[in-house]
Amino acid sequence: MRRTSLAFLLASSVALPAAAQNLTMGAGAPATSLDPHFFNAAPNSSVAAHIFSRLVERDAQVRPQPGLAESWRPISETVWEFKLRPGVKWHDGRDFTADDVVFTFERAPNVPNSPGGFGGFLRMVSRVEVVDPLTLRIHTRAPHPLLPVDLSYVFIISRHAGQGASTEDYNSGRAAIGTGPYRLRSNTPGERVDFERNDAYYGGREPWARATYRVIANDSARTAALIAGDVDLIDQVPSSDLERLRRETRVALHQIQGLRMIYLQADFTRTANVPGVTDNAGQPLPANPFLDVRVRRALSIGVNREALAERVMEGTAAPSGQWLPPGVYSYNPDVPPPAFDPDGARRLLAEAGYPQGFRVVLTTPNDRYPNDARTAQAVAQMWTRIGVRTEIQALPWTSFSARAARQEFGIRLAGWGSSTGEASYAAINIIGTYNREQRRGASNSGRYSNPAMDALVDRATATLDDEARERVLHEVIKMAMDDQAVVPLFHLINTWATRRGVAYEARMDESTRAMAARAAQ
Structure with a gap:
């Protein structure tokens, strides 16, 4: 739009x-x-x-x-x-x-x-x-x-x-x-x-x-x-x-299709003692469950994106399975929004060693994105139904952003606008391996790392031909989403109102x- x-x-x-x-x-x-x-x-x-x-x-x-x-x-x-x-x-x-x-x-x-x-x-x-x-x-x-x-x-x-x-x-x-x-x-x-x-x-x-x-x-x-x-x-x-x-x-309204993805990002920095993550009795887990891709996929397919877009966002968002909306250069049409599959999510959790699930605290800003805390609350209800009992911690943006940068959250709701209109921006900044010297991963608060994906991104950004570069960026998107580097939820439609x-x-x-x-x- x-x-x-x-x-x-x-x-x-x-x-x-x-x-x-x-x-x-x-x-x-x-x-x-x-x-x-x-x-x-x-x-x-x-x-x-x-x-x-x-x-x-x-x-x-x-x-x-x-x-x-x-x-x-x-x-x-x-x-x-x-x-x-x-x-x-x-x-x-x-x-x-x-x-x-x-x-x-x-x-x-x-x-x-x-x-x-x-x-x-x-x-x-x-x-x-x-x-x-x-x-x-x-x-x-x-x-x-x-x-x-x-x-x-x-x-x-x-x-x-x-x-x-x-x-x-x-x-x-x-x-x-x-x-x-x-x-x-x-x-x-x-x-x-x-x-x-x-x-x-x-x-x-x-x-x-x-x-x-x-x-x-x-x-x-x-x-x-x-x-x-x-x-x-x-x-x-x-x-x-x-x-x-x-x-x-x-009043007049002014709208346009936005580039911002609302997504979930887990902590990859710890092997155990992840903040806000425990077993059902409230005891620390012996391992970080988010390091298992089966858990990440379970959390992804445990979310009903259509319900979020239609009920929580009231039609002002579109479900997404990647960090670009359709119609944008390098959007990969072969990576659709994951289908809601609560039974499949429970099976994946059992395969990963969590047949009874576990407990998490999902942290969200409450004043940054449209319906941010409401979205997190809806996700919490969906996850609880698949066995991951979820509580919400909602914080003002100024506090949330500073603490997220210090990796103080086990899993969080965030937003990212790919305002370059192509895939490398997010691939470098929010899921690229954090490396200050290489200036990669500046906004990768979860510290996800995939060197193979980083290499593909480097190859794409050095490719002069637009069509060839787009093909490589399609590979980047598929690799990152297959590994569930982040869990995309939806893309916003940007709206302003004027007198x-x-x-x-x-x-x-x-x-x-x-x-x-x-x-x-």
Whole structure:
């Protein structure tokens, strides 16, 4: 369901009255930091996109577009040349140059205490050659046709503001000096971020003089704020409110097929004493059950994905058996959603040595994804019926994300948006073997490892021919799903709601940003 609101396309030339030049966005999840390299999570990137720019930007369908780089081209199999946009100024008035890109590439993979960073996007970069202040040549370790796509995820920071700056310096605003369409006015962590327009923005002056990213984690409160006129738009529209909002004449809905998979990820770091995993008497198990692929497959086929999509998500999701939705490059049509088979799940558990099952705690965020805690609760009920007695631990996103990065959970519900629109992004970042030096597995909190799959991914990302690369990526998907590296549940349909008078360009990457909003006729 790829569609862009016609109202948005007609709105760009509509003049705004003075009283309507401020925009307030009601967001369902907070950014955990203003450091644009701290955590590769959608809320963080949404906020950062107001302040910072990237060499390559992405449109609403995640297609690469010129950003700080006006153009790019391969000049050999392992060298790309990027021509930078002249005349770009940092918010403090200093010139943007190639040296800032060099500094960014040095810092982005090495942010202390990052729960899931950006190293995976730079893993193939061997060195950066500065030809002149506006020309870069990026050398890669092997042929890498996806380099422009990778770079569309790395926000560029300035050397003069970022040298020696910590994550806290960005959170406080001291180092949060970008080239983006808005300047930072203030940041109240977990509550709101306020921006003011950057009139010198290279991409053109935005219509909103001020914009606010206001966190309203409670679904009902978010909808109520929109209807009351306290906010101009909301994201993560609660599925239970969709029918009501469709009938509401003061509100418009904007939807697009999303790239985010909601999935389950088990702990692979321990051989025993897995957090929250015991026998039925509450005693620790002698071995980690998740290391047995039969257990992982049992948990997968023990989930009724159709019921989750239809009842829990109320039609705002589609069942999935892999990390890409149909219609996207490298989606493998031979890997469908697993059929619900509770009897088969019990047989697999018995074969694995658990005829009576066991007990687990499934941890989930309760304010990050649409219906996240409700989804986990439904999965818990399904697993309990196959003999895996499941309790739910629901946590706020800020706590959940930090603890997940420390491998504190036995099994967890999470989300991943493959916003590159192809399979290698997830294969490198969430199921690739964790290796800081190779910049692989940055968001692999479960620490799953499959060297054979890693080798296939490396082969795919070095394959220049699109059709040949897609065939290898199909192999990657099948191998990972045969081994049940993660348990995909469904893909989201992204929905925003706006008050009458505001149009919004729905984005496949879920990004909530003032730049996608315009006055509607």
